[in-house]
Amino acid sequence: MAIDQIKEEKEDNYSNDDLYNINSWGADPSFRELITMYKENELIKPELQRKYVWDKIEASRFIESLLLGLPVPSIFLAKTEDNKKLIIDGYQRIMTVYDFIEGVWSKDNTVFTLSNSDKINERWRNKAFVNLSDSDQRKIKSTTIHAIIFEQKAPQDNDTSLYQIFERINTSGRTLNPQEIRNCVYHGKFNALLIELNKNTQWRTLFAMPGKEDERMLDLEFILRYFALNNDEILSSSSKSISLKKTLNEYMGRKDNQRDDVLSEKERDFKTVIDFIYTYLGEEAFFNLQANTETIRKRFYPTVYDSLMIGTSLALKKGFSTTKTLIDKRLVLLKDTQYKEYITQGTMRIDHIKGRVKKVLNVLYDMDL
Secondary structure, three states, rough: EEEEEOOHHHHHOOOOOOEEEEEEEHHHHHHHHHHHHHHHOOOOOOOOOOOOOHHHHHHHHHHHHHHOOOOOOEEEEEEEOOOOOEEEEEEHHHHHHHHHHHHHOOOEEOOOEEOOOOOOOOOOOOOOOOHOOOOHHHHHHEEOEEEEEEEEEEEEOOHHHHHHHHHHOOOOOOOOOHHHHHHHHHOOOOHHHHHHHHOOOHHHHOEEEOOOOOOOOOHHHHHHHHHHOOOHHHHOOOOOOEEEEEEEHHHHHOOHHOOOHHHHHHHHHHHHHHHHHHHHOOOOOOOOOOOOOOOEEEEOOHHHHHHHHHHHHHHHEEEEEEOOHHHHHHHHHHHHHHHHHHOOOOOOOHHHHHHHHHHHHHHOOOOOO
């Protein structure tokens, strides 16, 4: 999927002025304890964890490290309100040992035997857990790993410190982007809703990825972006501009977004707006024009997307209805000089967010904001 990057949004690195009261402490659970906690749903992973990324040699070398008694990196866990532990960093390590002891490698559902590579000590090559000596089996289960556990005591209305902490301590092999981090730290019903909405067939077509979901979760972030920007706090704000990253983090962590009635309304709204846009604005609705031409550039354009989504949502709530295509009006909108400015310059300025939404209402729906 091709997405036009807006430079100021890509380079959005905000400094959070919130003051947190965070408690943290160390513990040294054994892998036996961690596996038991995982089986009993006391140790939980994010709803949509990244795919298992270690190859067989990497996984085998980690198991070998335990057998050799070598030190391994710490894991990070967050204590949740219901006294469970959320895996913030360390999922690959925990699941490698879990899979090895259970006997099935989750990456391809085959029997988990250690690699036959010369990078592994020959006494353990090609062996499954059940083939190890009783002593080696006990050693893996009884090996402890240092865990740093933390919880946010204040503020009570959001838990955005989790994002800040994860962004600093993430030690995975590939740097996570903002939505991958949010998926890890904002565990709950709202994140689950984003995951479910992301499967919507019409949305997948409009995002130009009908066959599969984006492995870096950029599609999830755009659904979140719609919800976060489509609210009175943004559209009536007296602030000059916002940090998109901070806004999405704070919105993701809002407690009221876990309520069933709020979630049901968001689901209805998203599906209604997507259905309308798909039907009356066409599959290329979220594309922009090529520079200085009237030719459609077949790339998803973030600010065309958010203005069309928010403007359409407001129009439908005001009672707009039609049986005719709006594709020609959309082309008029894309050629509008002021709209072009609103979607390309200062895109997180409040007056430009409101300006591009107002243009959608004016040009497409003959309404005002």
